[in-house]
Amino acid sequence: MSAPSRPESSARTSDRIVQELERDIVAGVLPDRSPLPPERDLMQRFGASRTVIREAIATLSNRGLIESRPRFRPIVRKPDYETVLNSAGEVLRLLLRDVAGVRNLYQSRVFIERALVREAALHGRKEDIEALSAALAANEAAIADSQRFYRTDIAFHGVLYQIPHNPIFTALHHGYASWLAPHWERMPRSPERNRVNFLAHRDIFRAIRDRDPDQAEEALSNHLNAAWEYVRGTFGTEMG
Amino acid sequence: MSAPSRPESSARTSDRIVQELERDIVAGVLPDRSPLPPERDLMQRFGASRTVIREAIATLSNRGLIESRPRFRPIVRKPDYETVLNSAGEVLRLLLRDVAGVRNLYQSRVFIERALVREAALHGRKEDIEALSAALAANEAAIADSQRFYRTDIAFHGVLYQIPHNPIFTALHHGYASWLAPHWERMPRSPERNRVNFLAHRDIFRAIRDRDPDQAEEALSNHLNAAWEYVRGTFGTEMG
DNA sequence: CAGTCTTTTTGGTTGTACCAAAATCGGGAA
DNA sequence: TTCCCGATTTTGGTACAACCAAAAAGACTG
Numbered sequence: 001m002s003a004p005s006r007p008e009s010s011a012r013t014s015d016r017i018v019q020e021l022e023r024d025i026v027a028g029v030l031p032d033r034s035p036l037p038p039e040r041d042l043m044q045r046f047g048a049s050r051t052v053i054r055e056a057i058a059t060l061s062n063r064g065l066i067e068s069r070p071r072f073r074p075i076v077r078k079p080d081y082e083t084v085l086n087s088a089g090e091v092l093r094l095l096l097r098d099v100a101g102v103r104n105l106y107q108s109r110v111f112i113e114r115a116l117v118r119e120a121a122l123h124g125r126k127e128d129i130e131a132l133s134a135a136l137a138a139n140e141a142a143i144a145d146s147q148r149f150y151r152t153d154i155a156f157h158g159v160l161y162q163i164p165h166n167p168i169f170t171a172l173h174h175g176y177a178s179w180l181a182p183h184w185e186r187m188p189r190s191p192e193r194n195r196v197n198f199l200a201h202r203d204i205f206r207a208i209r210d211r212d213p214d215q216a217e218e219a220l221s222n223h224l225n226a227a228w229e230y231v232r233g234t235f236g237t238e239m240g
Numbered sequence: 241m242s243a244p245s246r247p248e249s250s251a252r253t254s255d256r257i258v259q260e261l262e263r264d265i266v267a268g269v270l271p272d273r274s275p276l277p278p279e280r281d282l283m284q285r286f287g288a289s290r291t292v293i294r295e296a297i298a299t300l301s302n303r304g305l306i307e308s309r310p311r312f313r314p315i316v317r318k319p320d321y322e323t324v325l326n327s328a329g330e331v332l333r334l335l336l337r338d339v340a341g342v343r344n345l346y347q348s349r350v351f352i353e354r355a356l357v358r359e360a361a362l363h364g365r366k367e368d369i370e371a372l373s374a375a376l377a378a379n380e381a382a383i384a385d386s387q388r389f390y391r392t393d394i395a396f397h398g399v400l401y402q403i404p405h406n407p408i409f410t411a412l413h414h415g416y417a418s419w420l421a422p423h424w425e426r427m428p429r430s431p432e433r434n435r436v437n438f439l440a441h442r443d444i445f446r447a448i449r450d451r452d453p454d455q456a457e458e459a460l461s462n463h464l465n466a467a468w469e470y471v472r473g474t475f476g477t478e479m480g
Numbered sequence: 481c482a483g484t485c486t487t488t489t490t491g492g493t494t495g496t497a498c499c500a501a502a503a504t505c506g507g508g509a510a
Numbered sequence: 511t512t513c514c515c516g517a518t519t520t521t522g523g524t525a526c527a528a529c530c531a532a533a534a535a536g537a538c539t540g
Contacts, residue, residue, distance in 0.1 A: 012310050012492075013492080013493075014298075014492095022334060026334050026337065038520075038521060038522085039521075039522070040520090040521075040522095048493080048494090049493060049494045049495070050494090050495090050522095051291060051294075051492090051493065051494075051495095052492085052493065052494085054291075054295065054522085054523090055294065055295065055298050058254075058295055058298050058299060058302075059298060059302055062298075062299055062302035062303065063302065063330060063331050064331060065331070068522095070252050070501095070522080070523080071500080071501055071502065071521085071522060071523075072501095072502075072521095072522080073502085073503090073521075073522080074522095079331050079334050079335060080335070081335065081344075083331055084328050084331045084332045084335065085328065087327050087328055087330070087331050088324050088325065088327055088328035090303060090327070091303050091304055091305070091319050091323055091324045091327050092324045094262065094266050094319050095319060095320070095321065095324065097266070104321075104406050104407060104408050105408065107404070107406050107408075108406055108408045108409065111355060111359070111404060111406075111409075112352075112355070114355065115351060115352070115354065115355035115358075118355075119351070164347070164351060166344050166347050166348055166351075167344060168344050168345065168347075168348045169348065169351075252523075253523080253524075254523095254524095278489075278490060278491085279490075279491070280489090280490075288524080288525085289524060289525045289526070290525090290526090291523090291524065291525070291526090292523085292524065292525085294491090294492090308491095310491080310492080310532095311490085311491060311492075311531080311532055311533065312490095312491080312532095312533075313490075313491080313533085313534090314491095
């Protein structure tokens with residue numbers, strides 16, 4: 001176990017190149033947002049064929065360390081937590097084709113947010129509460145405009161993810177939003193429905209403001225579970 | 241916004257092949273654990289050059305949909321949540337080179353586990369409590385053997401991640417274990433230290449068994465924060 | 481039937497070549 | 511001079527042919 005159980009036959013040239021370029025990117029030798037050197041330059045630098053170089057580039061692209069639109073020079077992207085979640089998302093999407101996958105993901109979201117509202121109620125700073133209050137106001141102001149309401153809805157929940165001041169949660173929020181979006185966007189919307197959601201948000205906010213974690217958690221649970229029930233119908237077949 | 245904002249110049253042949261192979265893998269046409277067809281077969285099937293085929297294979301490999309050891313036939317891997325977390329992990333590792341990254345990750349773990357022990361205390365079933373009890377016993381039995389203690393330690397925490405019965409958390413536990421392992425393994429160990437950790441586990445377990453979520457959460461916080469303080473010293477420089 | 485040796489298959493890599501689109505350059509028009 | 515447009519160069523996308531070494535498969539022998 002403790003032995004280096006990875007013979008790790010790193011005999012693949014492209015892997016070496018990937019590693020080296022990764023180093024350069026995180027170290028800033030290849031600055032963020034700058035274009036990657038041309039493939040023909042890289043093959044000279046690494047003494048490898050273009051095939052190998054392109055393989056390395058493809059790997060970096062899949063990792064999210066470079067943005068490569070089809071006919072353009074790849075752009076270097078210094079990795080952050082968004083990058084991490086994005087690369088996970090590409091595979092995750094395959095698991096969201098059936099309802100079970102969506103349910104698992106949504107359940108995890110509810111679980112996280114329950115903890116987040118507790119955290120907000122117990123340790124949220126004054127600025128956090130104010131940010132929440134502002135997001136709530138924006139949410140209310142958008143009730144008539146379902147398109148805008150959707151965005152302020154996401155933003156309200158987003159504030160919760162910022163309270164721990166941990167970039168992982170910020171990224172996670174964006175992840176949830178983008179992964180669930182395709183399923184959520186087909187949910188029928190209306191000012192009445194928006195109003196219901198706004199009121200739920202208000203309940204959550206008030207519980208947090210009043211420093212009542214149990215109440216906050218319950219309000220959030222009710223809100224998200226109701227939303228789930230609401231979208232259930234939009235799925236094709238049955239579900240658990 | 242609502243317009244298909246993705247011109248998505250799908251001019252890349254390999255992308256099409258990737259998609260098609262992905263379909264085959266999730267649909268089971270290419271069974272899990274079976275070897276991928278030889279590259280030369282694939283180039284005939286898709287009417288593309290080997291260059292393109294290999295690019296597609298590289299992409300699938302990076303996504304975790306096939307396991308490709310250097311000189312062997314790639315093995316098809318039907319994606320699950322482990323796959324998702326693994327592919328995230330490859331990028332995440334780059335962010336764990338500095339202490340801030342490790343701290344962020346560890347903080348998130350503490351946050352999750354605090355919620356998990358609450359959940360266990362409030363809604364854990366009898367079997368869950370029993371599993372926890374068994375893991376605790378194994379943990380105690382391994383106090384003298386630091387190597388084995390480490391494993392039972394991870395296993396004890398792992399039980400917590402299984403209580404929500406959501407495969408995402410199971411995968412997340414494996415993720416945390418493997419991502420943090422390189423930093424944790426350099427922590428000095430001793431039977432005395434193991435005993436301290438075991439007692440902390442026992443406190444957590446008792447609080448859960450007694451259905452006291454607040455107590456469970458606090459016991460877990462103490463345990464994990466103490467562990468963090470303990471490994472702080474093993475890092476090179478200062479930290480926040 | 482087991483174990484060993486030979487042949488075939490297959491992945492890893494290189495090199496070259498061609499095309500089309502992007503980036504660059506340069507000259508002419510305003 | 512400045513700006514715009516067209517010609518030229520650069521660069522990414524794809525294809526084909528070939529070679530090597532290791533793996534897999536098959537044949538052969540004890």
